[in-house]
Amino acid sequence: MNVLAELRSRFSLVLADLIDDPAPLAAMILPSQDPKFGDYQANCAMPLGKQLGQPPREIAQSIVNQVNVSDLCHDLQIAGPGFINLRLRDEWLVNQLNTLKTDERLGIQESNQPLTYVIDYSSPNVAKPMHVGHIRSTVIGDALCRTLKFLGHRVISDNHLGDWGTQFGMIIYGYKHFRDDAAYDRLPIEELSRLYKLVRRLIDFFEAQDRLPELRQSIGRQRASIEEKQPSGDAKVDKKLKKALRGLREKLADLESQEKNLCGLVDQCEADTAFCETARQHADIGTAVQLETAKLHAGDAENIRLWEQFLPHCRTDIQRIYDRLDIGFDVEYGESFYHDRLADVVDSLEKNGLARESDGAICVFLDGFEAPMIVRKRDGAFLYATTDLATIAYRSETWNPAAMLYVVDHRQSEHFDKLFAVARGWGYRNIEFQHISFGTVLGEDNKPYKTRSGDTVGLEGLLDEAERKAFEVVRDNELAIDLDEKRRRHVAQVIGVAALKYADLSHNRTSDYVFSYDKMLSLRGNTATYCQYAYARIQSIFARGNVDIETLRNDPIPIMIDRPAERFLALQLLRFAEGLSAVVDDYRPNQLTNYLFELANRFSTFFEDCPVLKADTQPQQQSRLLLCDITARTLKQGLSLLGIQVVDRM
């Protein structure tokens, strides 16, 4: 039962007599922020007063007189300008809790209007190492899938892999020129990865060499234009000048750091004599790689054969990460899946008068956008916009979804605005397209998270480190001293991955956040560990008391509410449904972490205040054991919707 939804529906009956569309007013019934205002509050009398031209408090009174909530609430009060404060009856609370005792779904009903969602998330480029930038999409997308599925919807999770890009040109080139057959036979993934990195390094080296003179020139120009700027004496002009100077200096610093990085790269390469020799022999590698890629796309038999040979290895490689993350997909249709449909997409757009030629490219011009969406380049090649459109067409034909969600970082918002606009123009008007955008993972310096040397941080290394730090904590915990090595490893793995995921999910997805191992594993505050800890404490109670919880659940023992801490906990337990619907309403998993943190917190208060095994009476003990059990199951279920596991001991 969703308490909030129930109250809204009760109020709607009354509101419907006062106004045509009661829904927005019913939505103004909310949980109270302060317990002194009751458990819930109805804020609809104030706007209604405006609309009906009557004093809000009078309207509130009339609503109070008419609304039928006496079975679940008592002591309805009107406060301030016209707030209606609602307090749930303890008897009703207890009755609801008693229905949860044996309810595996913890009071969450499956939707009676199930919808089909296609969710596009993670979508890394195969054959390249996954990095920190892939965390958010992967973890948020997975949490949304799990939550929507649990609520009874049909969800197709699709990993739209980058499996058709230049990186295969690189690997093919590498394979043709640098392969070590013995190494490839033994560990194909490692060898392919070595080849990718080698070719990447060669290309970067040449690019750096090419760019450096130009870069140094712009640094010179930048310095000159800074020196040119002299104060004029006019205060207003000088203020502008100062601002311009600051901008120029920042630009200069940026250019200089670029130059430093490139120099470092070049120096490093030049110090490597073997590498230099290779570089000398492959001076045209940049264009050669492009050629290999173009041949692949054109259907060259040799390159297709190699691509088909490499792809399974690349998939196995990223699958290893997904296994560690405990994340999977219903389908994985990468870019390559769509490549033979792209020409038809462009044809169709042209026939529909949406696309036209401009500067040799085929473009869709859209109102409200300066730049068009280009669907075919001057050289005839297609772009990811084209692939995205083909993907929409395919998904629509295949699953006929009500919604397509794209969990992709915020920088691509304009791309998606255009994509959705084109899709609607193309005829897909009944699909809810959503760009589930998210912010950047930052380092301690408040800049995008990089290693000290400026490289992107690998996802695998991130996992290793989180697990390593978690292991240290488990190892040092005296209460888990009797756990053997293998179990400790398992616990560390669960806690480490959980910390990483939760840290990401607990932030509002639209904001950037600063990555910190200490914070995510600091086992206080809003962390996975804190929630897992509450769960483990409950299991510890059961173990210590030799409690057969299964029997207890099925006994007709009532749950009682005695102390305030019990009521406080009970109320939160009944709000699970509210937490979940908040996640789905705006696709924000942090609503669920907030809920779970609050639940764990209320449990901890209850735990301090209300002895369980040492309760005064047996009925009280049993009641509290049941509260513990529902709490534990809610924590476990809630965390599992975030892709996070629990352990009995940690």
Place this chain on the structure above:
RNA sequence: GUCUCCGUAGCUCAAUUGGAUAGAGCGUCGGCCUCCGGAGCCGAAGGUUGCAGGUUCGAAUCCUGCCGGGGAUACCA
């Protein structure tokens, strides 16, 4: 230049999308184990929500203008 997102306690972040006295954690200070896991609990201090106006019963949230920061911006994904 244009478009777009953001600015909340010393720090890292919330705030049920317009609700009452803006909440957590870290850090600081002070309490709580002869008692179920102290990885915990309770409390204190800490705020002109970037600034200035406006909208209204009510604004961190909406509008306007400044200040400051990120991002995007015609053939990469």
